[in-house]
Amino acid sequence: MSNETAKKGKKWETPLLDQLKEGPWPSFVRELERCATTSPRTEDLLGQLEQSYKDNVNHWKHGGMAGVTGYGTGITARFSAMPEKFPGCKEYHTVRIGQTQGYFYTSEVLRKLADICDKYAGGLFDFHASSGDIQTLGTRTDELDPMFAELRKIHFDLGGGGSGVRTPSACIGPARCEWAMFDTLRACQDFVEHYQDELHRPMFNYKWKTKFSGCPNDCDCSGVRSDLSFVGVWKDNIRIDQDAVKKYAEKMNIWEDVIYKCPTKCMSYDEKNGMVIDDSNCVKCMHCINMMPKALRPGVVRGAQIRFGGKVTMTVGARLGFVLVPFYDIEKDKKEGYPFLTELLDRIWEFWDENGASRERVGELIQRIGIGNFLEEIGLDPIPEMIAFPRQNPFIDFEEYYEEEGEEEEQEE
Numbered sequence: 273m274s275n276e277t278a279k280k281g282k283k284w285e286t287p288l289l290d291q292l293k294e295g296p297w298p299s300f301v302r303e304l305e306r307c308a309t310t311s312p313r314t315e316d317l318l319g320q321l322e323q324s325y326k327d328n329v330n331h332w333k334h335g336g337m338a339g340v341t342g343y344g345t346g347i348t349a350r351f352s353a354m355p356e357k358f359p360g361c362k363e364y365h366t367v368r369i370g371q372t373q374g375y376f377y378t379s380e381v382l383r384k385l386a387d388i389c390d391k392y393a394g395g396l397f398d399f400h401a402s403s404g405d406i407q408t409l410g411t412r413t414d415e416l417d418p419m420f421a422e423l424r425k426i427h428f429d430l431g432g433g434g435s436g437v438r439t440p441s442a443c444i445g446p447a448r449c450e451w452a453m454f455d456t457l458r459a460c461q462d463f464v465e466h467y468q469d470e471l472h473r474p475m476f477n478y479k480w481k482t483k484f485s486g487c488p489n490d491c492d493c494s495g496v497r498s499d500l501s502f503v504g505v506w507k508d509n510i511r512i513d514q515d516a517v518k519k520y521a522e523k524m525n526i527w528e529d530v531i532y533k534c535p536t537k538c539m540s541y542d543e544k545n546g547m548v549i550d551d552s553n554c555v556k557c558m559h560c561i562n563m564m565p566k567a568l569r570p571g572v573v574r575g576a577q578i579r580f581g582g583k584v585t586m587t588v589g590a591r592l593g594f595v596l597v598p599f600y601d602i603e604k605d606k607k608e609g610y611p612f613l614t615e616l617l618d619r620i621w622e623f624w625d626e627n628g629a630s631r632e633r634v635g636e637l638i639q640r641i642g643i644g645n646f647l648e649e650i651g652l653d654p655i656p657e658m659i660a661f662p663r664q665n666p667f668i669d670f671e672e673y674y675e676e677e678g679e680e681e682e683q684e685e
Contacts, residue, residue, distance in 0.1 A: 283308075284319035288326065307395035313410050314394035316360030320352060338365050338413045340420045344473045346430025347416060363412040367393065368405040368431035369423060370464070373457040374444045375400065384426050392419035402497070403481065404441030405431035435631075436474035437467050442484035443492040451558070452486030453504025453574040454602045460484045462610065476621070477628040481583075487570070488558045494579070494593075499634050500617075501579035501593045502602070505556050508571035514546040516567035530563050576602045581635025591635045594643075598657035619650040 286301075293299045301318075308315040324331050331353045338349040348366035355362035369385075385406070389397055394410025401407045406428075411419060420430065431439035440463050443449070445456030463482060464471065470480075483494030486504040494501035520526060526541050538553035539560060547567070549560075561568045578600050582593030597616075605612045620634065623646070628637045638646045647654055 282318075283315050284322060286318055286322040289318065289322050304396070310390070311394045311410070313360035313364065313412075314396065316358040317364065317394060317410070320354060320358040320361050323354065323357075338363070338416060340416050340430060343430055345433040345436055346472065347411075348433060364394070364409065365411045365413065365416065367408045367411050367416070367419065368401070368403070368433055368439065369408070370429045370431045370439050371400055371404050371406055371441065373442055373461050374447045376447070381426065385428075388419060388422050392422075400441075403431065403438050404483075405439050430472065432471045434474040435476045435478050436472075436480065437470040437476075438479055438481045439471070440464055440482040440484065441492060443486050445484070445486040449486060449491075451489065451504075451561075451570065453506060453570065454486060454502075454576050456484040456486045456492075456502075456504070459502065459576075459602060459606065462606065466610070466614070475625075477624065478631045478633055480634070484576075488556045489562070494582070496582050496590070496592055497584065498582055498593065499580065501582055502576045502600075503579060505575065505577045505599065506571035507573040507575065507599050509551040510549050510554065510561070510571060511569040512547050512549065513567050513569075517541070517547045517564065518543075520564050520567055524563075526564075530560050533559055535559075574603075576600045581633075581638055583633050583635055588633075588636050588639070591639070592660075593635070594660040595658050596652070598655070616650065616652075623649045 289301045292301045304314060304318055304321075308318055320331055333351045333353045336349045336351045339345075339347045346368050348368065350364045350366060352358055352361035352364065386397070389395060389408045392411050392415045393408040396409040398407035398409070423429070440460050442456040442460035443452075445454075446452040447457060460482075463484075470476075480500070481498040482500045482502075483492045483498040484502045485492040485494045488503060488505060490503055494503060517526075521541070521543075524530075526547075531537075531539050531541060535557055536553045536555055538550040540548045561570065576599075577595060578597035579593030580596040581591055584590050600612070602613075624634045624637060627641065628634065632640075643658075643660075644654065647658075
């Protein structure tokens with residue numbers, strides 16, 4: 273606790289929260305106490321949180337709407353279930369602020385954001401939420417529009433929320449990463465600008481997340497956290513510097529550390545032939561390149577793989593995104609205004625809108641109706657590269673699709 277807090281005295285006794293300050297690790301309770309020295313609403317937040325720990329009940333009410341005029345998203349409404357006891361938490365809304373691509377900020381911009389947060393929220397920031405947004409905690413309903421006006425002055429917009437397109441996010445990409453196969457920052461920003469209506473005005477059955485990772489390392493965790501995932505890949509062979517391979521062989525066991533860990537066992541090594549890779553069986557996992565970055569490099573024919581339907585556990589269990597488009601020449605499509613991507617998304621969203629149930633993610637819809645029916649409706653032909661699960665029998669079972677096709681032919685006869 274800071275000296276200022278000690279002098280002022282705590283408004284609420286928080287013995288349970290105090291336990292969370294023990295140990296050598298950073299504590300969110302200490303940060304709340306620092307904010308509480310200047311923010312009565314955060315002071316009441318500490319009291320309500322302590323009460324929740326005592327009662328083993330979350331004292332936030334379900335229901336209630338709050339928002340910025342003209343926008344349907346960007347604000348997560350929170351209302352206290354004990355407003356008489358904790359008036360500072362009566363309205364304690366979360367404001368989602370769209371992040372910059374690559375999370376680059378100047379100290380000047382951070383100070384301006386901090387001033388807005390101190391003025392209109394509880395002094396609390398979240399850099400960055402799981403969706404990527406900057407989040408401020410503790411804004412009252414009557415402060416939302418003035419706060420948004422000040423955010424617009426420094427060129428920040430609200431993020432997505434609710435049953436619409438959530439704020440897309442991207443890894444740092446070519447700004448600082450040598451492995452980036454495409455410009456994740458530009459692609460993500462283009463997506464944000466093109467889908468403003470879908471981002472700010474919910475119109476879907478449930479949420480839709482989009483993430484961009486520049487290489488198969490997938491630092492943005494797009495394959496498991498987004499309905500639409502772009503992962504950078506290369507199409508040609510891995511480039512090999514055999515002299516550098518020999519130097520790695522002097523200080524590491526290549527067979528133990530690299531060869532045996534290849535998921536498809538497509539590599540071999542000996543002193544005579546050097547490193548040999550069967551690129552036709554390479555699944556672009558990046559393990560060998562990560563272990564030997566000076567000897568192995570991705571190929572030069574680069575683009576993105578489009579994965580689809582990933583999500584964490586909600587109504588139905590977690591799903592990995594399956595490969596919808598094995599290789600997408602995103603740079604070429606960008607030059608033409610993204611016609612392939614926008615037309616594909618239009619077909620997918622139209623099908624999801626007509627056939628999805630309430631609070632059903634698009635991946636769950638596919639699981640319910642079958643991948644064959646889905647591909648037929650969106651106009652993509654099934655191909656072997658559309659794998660559903662890695663490192664086991666990978667192929668999607670199209671049996672249902674062919675059975676239905678056979679039944680239609682019998683009816684026509």
